[in-house]
Amino acid sequence: VKKAVIFGERNAGLVDVPDPEPFGDWAVVKVHASAMCTEYKGFDAGRASDHIGHEGAGEVVAVEQPGHVRVGDRVVILPQYPCDACALCRAGDSIYCQNSINVKETVGTLEGSGTFAQYALKPVRRLLPIPEGVSYEHATMAIDGIGASFGGLRAIGVDALHTVLVTGLGPVGLGGVANARFQGARVFGVEPVAWRRERALEMGAERVFDPRDDNVLEEIMALTDGRGVDRALDCSGTVEGERVCIDAVRRRGRVAFVGECRQDLRLRIGPDMLTKGLLLTGAWCFNTGDYPRIMQIIRESPLMDLLVSHVMSMSRIQDALELLVTGQCAKVVLKPWE
Numbered sequence: 001v002k003k004a005v006i007f008g009e010r011n012a013g014l015v016d017v018p019d020p021e022p023f024g025d026w027a028v029v030k031v032h033a034s035a036m037c038t039e040y041k042g043f044d045a046g047r048a049s050d051h052i053g054h055e056g057a058g059e060v061v062a063v064e065q066p067g068h069v070r071v072g073d074r075v076v077i078l079p080q081y082p083c084d085a086c087a088l089c090r091a092g093d094s095i096y097c098q099n100s101i102n103v104k105e106t107v108g109t110l111e112g113s114g115t116f117a118q119y120a121l122k123p124v125r126r127l128l129p130i131p132e133g134v135s136y137e138h139a140t141m142a143i144d145g146i147g148a149s150f151g152g153l154r155a156i157g158v159d160a161l162h163t164v165l166v167t168g169l170g171p172v173g174l175g176g177v178a179n180a181r182f183q184g185a186r187v188f189g190v191e192p193v194a195w196r197r198e199r200a201l202e203m204g205a206e207r208v209f210d211p212r213d214d215n216v217l218e219e220i221m222a223l224t225d226g227r228g229v230d231r232a233l234d235c236s237g238t239v240e241g242e243r244v245c246i247d248a249v250r251r252r253g254r255v256a257f258v259g260e261c262r263q264d265l266r267l268r269i270g271p272d273m274l275t276k277g278l279l280l281t282g283a284w285c286f287n288t289g290d291y292p293r294i295m296q297i298i299r300e301s302p303l304m305d306l307l308v309s310h311v312m313s314m315s316r317i318q319d320a321l322e323l324l325v326t327g328q329c330a331k332v333v334l335k336p337w338e
Ligand SMILES: [Zn+2]
Pocket: 036, 037, 038, 054, 055, 143, 144
């Protein structure tokens, strides 16, 4: 069977791997769709990687101990390998688990740990059912397409009376637009890539700014009667995007950070936090208790086919990663069997 790997700088392709075997309560899932995420960063920087992809959806094909899932079940594959026993895991916050399982030690192989592969191997508790009527291509949006920004917006509370600013309109930020629109909020965006600004407008954002324009803040203030937006969600993973969120949000506003940033934001406690009475929070993925709500959005939102901009055969992994480097896309979904 095949899986995709990154060989080195701007070089990716398929390799053959042995068929995975079910192990204890780890099930083998035939991956039918896997959404692409930040893998292109390693591809662009020349970081070789043998196990890529963490957003999959597929069908259970083998399980040693039937119970939580059965052969034939359609499932979303949750990322990572949390312990499922600590207080965070039990509260649904398994993404923050500090006691992750060592896959190599537990099952003896890392094969099946990436979802850009024809088969994945996962503990059955990391497999959640896909409701009827939801395609695999849409179901894989549950992780970072819709799930990540859902977790961020849930942390700061968004409703139909709010104006929400989303900075960074890549695959996660465009999911944020879809989520905020589903809640009925008025949405503004900030994004440097024209293709993505255009896509956000198609998805119902009212105004989308290029961060290189020097009057972005003034325009946001003018559009909100001089107060600022009620909520802001940074999906840019840049200091500039984080700063725009803090500056554009109104007094007593709330900001959630979803984008991972490698630089340090300078936060001024007086003017940023005290004077404005801000609530700032980080959010990584979503609480698994919210999975049914996320699936409901995926099933009911009219924006899913705009969020999924490309569906490609996994054999085109090189083209797909190059496309993501250009930024001329929203969510790209790989099909391992086509
Ligand atoms: Zn992801």
